[in-house]
Amino acid sequence: MSSTKRRIAVLLSGSGTNLQALIDSLNTPALPNAEINLVLSNRKAAYGLTRAAQAYPPIPTAYLALQPYLKNNPGKTREDYDAEVAKQVLRAKPDIVVLAGWMHILSESFLELLDGRRSVEGELDLSTTKPIPVINLHPALPGQFDGASAIERAYEAFKKGEIKYSGVMVHRVVKDVDRGEPLIVREVPFIDDEPIDGYEKRLHNVEHEIIVQATKKVLDEAEPLQS
Template identity: 85%
Template sequence: MSSNKRKIAVLISGSGTNLQALIDALDTPALPDAEINLVLSNRKAAYGLTRAAQANPPIPTAYLALQPYLKQNPGKTREDYDAEVAKIVLRTKPDLVVLAGWMHILSERFLELLDGRKVVEGEEGISPSKPIPVINLHPALPGQFDGAGAIERAFEAFQKGEILRSGAMVHRVVKDVDRGEPLVVREVPFEQGESLEDYEKRLHGVEHDIIVEATKKVLDETKPL
């Protein structure tokens, strides 16, 4: 890993197609001077971990799931798990954290460790000297379908004649789910007669573009003067 490149930590839960879009964009004009130095999954079988391992060069990976963590650590809470996720991320000293299909709502505990409001206890030197931005890809327009199942809920609303389009966005992560400042937003109109699967395929193509665009945008903002 090169020290003069901007470092990105990517959190995933599934197949990792958005991770792949980021990997493919590295060392191109779409995402120059950057490297992914961690892919963390909360699901052991997530194919995104394989994508990271097969990248050239291979990307370091980590795995930590909520329920096994709670079983192995009696008395610990969901917030403690979020703090442990934060520690794994902070050890890699990233410039940016990208949630790319990360199917777990992170609590304030994670965010306050990433932005330096609280210091990591028990580990010297991993607390950030400046806030580390966290961004999330969400398959809906701002304020439209927050939370899980956004694609299916949007498609159902279209079927009922309630909306004509949905879309996807990348936004800053804040305490309130999918309510952070939108960084990149793309509308995707529905087409009469298409299936949910067809719409989802078109939407994913848009997601792959905007996750790269938003990642570059935030990295450009955080470049040292």
């Protein structure tokens, strides 16, 4: 095993329970020889930032939100914001980027910088010649309930008798929302008369398992970046 730990960057917007699952799995058989060296949020109050700061050792954090960025940088666009997010990620030199409840659709400008199709202007040290994989956790099955509010939409479809189960997946991130190659897919059946919060709790428990499994799977497929 390489003495160089595999580096993970996590992007999130909320409470960070999936981040916690990753933290708890670090340097165990579930996620060996790994460290999280950046947690970036687009929401200042995201509790995931607190989880990172309270980890041992503390995990570096960053905050960058779209609207404040646009307000402070007149003339800049959403694509410029996504490129700035990419720059912050690239400074951490990760082997993988995990979107764990990141509630912002990243444009092509982010992916181009992460996979090496485009260089960072004026900062050649941030450019990568080796594509950095980006994966995302989505609470639905492939091709089912893409985008926001997937859990609520699936539950509503169940109540209408249209489906009997939904699920959760981790997939590679491409420009089309929630359409990248699925890495791990798990079905989660509905239970008659179960309230949505009961279903959501069971689904989140599955999420905590597969986000770790998918991260390990992708890291094992790639050699760690050398310092």
